[in-house]
Amino acid sequence: MLQQFPFPAVLGGDADAPEGLDDMALALVLSAIAPGIGGVLIRGEKGTAKSTLVRALADILPPIDVIVGDRFSSDPVEPQPLSPDGPFGPDAAVETRPVRLVELPVGATEDRVAGSIHLERALSDGAIDFEPGLLAKAHRGILYVDEVNLLPDHLVDLLLDAAAMGRLTVEREGISVTHAARFVIVGTMNPEEGELRPQLLDRFGLTVEVAAPRDPAQRAEVVRRRLAYDDDPAAFRALYVDSENDLRERIQRAQRRIASIALSPQLLLKVAEVCSAFGVDGMRADIVTARTAIAHAAWHGRDDVTIDDLRAAVRLALPHRRRRNPFDAPGLDEAELDNLLPREPSGGDDPDPDGPGGDESAEDSGEVSAQRPECGGSAASSHGEAGPVGAGQPYRARLLTVAGVGDGQAGRRSRARTTAGRRIGASPLATAGASIHLSETIRMAAPRQRARGRNVGRLILASEDLRRAVREGREANLVLFVVDVSGSMAARERMRRVKTAILSLLLDAYQRRDTIGVVTFRDEVADVALPPTRSVEAAARRLDELPAGGRTPLAEGLLTAADVVRRERLRDPGRRPLLVVITDGRATAGPDAVGRAHQAGAMLAGQGVAAVVVDCESGRMRMGLAATLAQHMCADHVPLVEVSADALVDIVRDAVQGEAA
Structure with a gap:
């Protein structure tokens, strides 16, 4: 049996230490004492012991009594447990067992989470029995969701609704089951990989920000403990048995006291x-x-x-x-x-050893004051390089999509065959573990029963009968911004409008659950300012820092974007890319700059990369270079003023009124 790293052995997890529990350990303990708090979301960079501490939590929780044979872990003292396996008589056998820690994998399906009909019994005996999911297993325990920000939104909604209500109702394929589902939900995430929507963020009771210690002595102690644990887990755990028992007893006392x-x-x-x-x-x-x-x-x-x-x-x-x-x-x-x-004056005994100290720094409290360049500065160099220009207030952006029907992860941008959406048909079950469409499977098997020798009794099935539902919904895409920050874009008002448009499109991508990347080009080179990530916050920060000036290497920007798309296709073949090229179309760096840019655009079109060219050219005398680039890229051409959905509505309305006149 795998021996978990002890809770008190994690720095910040020892209640007897002079500084007491840190925020992460304290939040977990308080949620265990009062599950009605609503669980904990732990945000932090990789390698900060988030998963280690959560997995160790179950070992310090008091054991629970359950009814023997009940798949839903009912409490024997409840007069009428909400369990489909009930009712239970007064003489039902009871056993004591440790609290469960149930881990939810990122790729889990809704059937696996909520439960569904027992497929084998349904197909072999015609019996409609409910097979409990992970939420039933987590009842009266801990549900741990690592990388919760990468979980599909509909599953996060399901988890948090069940955690808030304390019960789960499953209605599908001829079954209707309600069972208790009271658990402490703990989610961990790396903000660099993307944020949760605010509506989902609010459903977590507590949240903490964690970071690796900066003090060399603390870092050395972390490494020492980890090496000692890896060398002899049993001996290392034995060092913390007393501390774990003390924590468990203290939690029990708090659980008894809280009602008063x-x-x-x-x-x-x-x-x-x-x-x-x-x-x-x-x-x-x-x-x-x-x-x-x-x-x-x-x-x-x-x-x-x-x-x-x-x-x-x-x-x-x-x-x-x-x-x-x-x-x-x-x-x-x-x-x-x-x-x-105001802080209460402390006497000889600090009443809150887990709270912040009087000399707590802004960094320790999670409040960091970012120093940003002033927007009103003068040009930075003789090459026309300007300091960063801030964006204006973002607006509702028009929807940009990839043509056709994809097969990517569920999202809110382009049409795709996904696990959620309206059913448009059925197809052979080619993937192990995929959800079976029962009625279509029976429909395929029924005409073949006589040939298979069936007269009466159970249905005879073969693997070729199995069908899965084909659904059409919306997918998330890789939205790669290719931004011209050369001298021709450096005029402050133009750059402000450009950054406002990008910020608006980023906000749209945030709401549609896309992956975001940023490529910039200026002087002689292009730069991947932000590798593809789900963190739109990181993209917004990079946007805020972009200077402008120099010549315009348009071809290099497009070729760098093509390289990013190639790598991302190898990493995630199902996620279709959408290039958003933001430029006035000028190309001035290197020999035959315009011709090379058009060749690079045509190459992207030949590779089937969907693109939109946002035309930043302004003024009465326009050269139409961005429109020409869009033709070579087989891309949509969108003037900058039409990026706003509201502005686009006004343009269409004016055009219609003009025709009517």
Whole structure:
């Protein structure tokens, strides 16, 4: 049996250390004490022990009693357990077992998560039996979703709805089943790989930001412990048995105490004041903050909730809920928090060892002040190189799509055959583990029963009968921005309009769950400013930093984009690319610059790369170079002013009114 790395052995996971639990460990413990908090989302760079600490959590939780033979882990003390395997008599056998940690793989299907009919029994005996999914297995335990930001939105919705309601109803293929599904949901993610939608982010009770320690001594201690564990896991775990037992007993005491703790009317009003001051939407923030403060008081053995408990709750429950723009990083203003909730003077014993210290830095609290160049600076060099120009307010962008029907991951941009959407037919089951379409499978098998010797009894099936549903929905694409930042684009007002258009398209890509990349070209070379990622925040930051100036190597920009597309096709063949080339069409770098640019565009067209040329040329006297480039690329030509969906509507309306006149 695999021995997990001990919870107290993770730096920040030892409650007996002078600094107590860090934010990540504290959030996990508080959610285990009060599952009604709604779980934890842990955001951080790779290699920061996120998965290690979550997997170790189950070992420090108190064991639970379950009814023997019940697949849904019902609590024996419940008078009427919500279990399809019930009802259970008063003499039902009971057993004690550890809390389960159920891991949800990124590629899991809805049938695997929620459950479905037992296919073998349905096909062989004609019996309609329910086969529980992962949520049933996670009842009264922990559901761990690694890389939750890469999970399809409809599955995240399903998980969070079940976690909030404490039950799950499954209705499909002739079955209707409701069972209890109370679990602590823990999601981990690397923000560089993309963000969760704000609506889903809000459904997680608590969130914490983690980063690797910068102190060399701490880093060395992490390596020492890991090497010791790898050399002899059993001996290493034995060093922390007492600490794990202490943690388990402390959690048990907190679980027993929590029912007797209530918020005073004054603190309840303070919760509402803080949530209102930070501009959070809805009432979920107030409820989660109150529950977390009570759990924090129980964790520290207090009978009443204090300001320190409330401060700890606010720091964990509000950063991801404050009203913000889509590309802003989550976080709280510590100065504003100090004004709203002044720190209580500490005596000889710190009542909140897990809370922030009085000398906590902005970096430690997750609040980082980014230094950005001023937008009003003068030219940076004699080559016409200008300092970065800021973007204006983003607008609703027109929808840009890839023609045809793809087979990529479910998203919201181009037409595709996906796992969700309207059913348009059925096809042979070619992939192991794919969802079977029952009625189409039976339809294929029925005419062959006599030839297979069936008179009565069960249906005789063969592998060639199996069918899967073919559905048409929308897919996510690789949207690769190819941006001209040469001297011809360097005029401040033009660059501001260009960056506003890109920011608007990035916001559209964020909402449509696309992968984003940025290629820029200026002087003599092109640069991959941002390799393909799902983090639109990273793309927005790179956009903010782009200078402009120099000659225009248009061909190099297109060839670099072609190389990025080639690599991404090898990595993810199902994700179709969409090039958004933002340029005025000029090409001035190198011999025969225009001819080489047109050849590069034609090559991309020959490779079947869908493209849109956003024409940045302005003024009365226009050369039409971007339109010519679009012809060579077999691309759509979109003037910059028509990137806005609202502006496009106005243009069409004016044209229609002109024809009518």
